Amino acid sequence: MHAEPGDWLVVKGTVVDSPDEVGHIVEVRRADGTPPYLVRWIRDDHEALVFPGPDAHVVTAAAKSEEDSHERRRISALQDAIAGKPHIEQRTLRTRPRKS
Numbered sequence: 697m698h699a700e701p702g703d704w705l706v707v708k709g710t711v712v713d714s715p716d717e718v719g720h721i722v723e724v725r726r727a728d729g730t731p732p733y734l735v736r737w738i739r740d741d742h743e744a745l746v747f748p749g750p751d752a753h754v755v756t757a758a759a760k761s762e763e764d765s766h767e768r769r770r771i772s773a774l775q776d777a778i779a780g781k782p783h784i785e786q787r788t789l790r791t792r793p794r795k796s
Contacts, residue, residue: 698729
């Protein structure tokens, strides 16, 4: 496992229907990027020194940013659908306004 400060640590829930634990890696203690990591947990803003187990993985800051952008677009499209408005991506497909 390799991480850099700014990456995210995701620990899979160990019980059915339990959420994943997600934490922001604040500090990497070793020069080669291996554990332990100082992690600030999103759930309660608690910081802890973590030696991740096999149920954990690191998500790079860039990958997390892309995931977040994708999720924001998905939520925006859902909100537009609920409101009955065409989503921005659908609007750009039209070449001219509809005639009434």
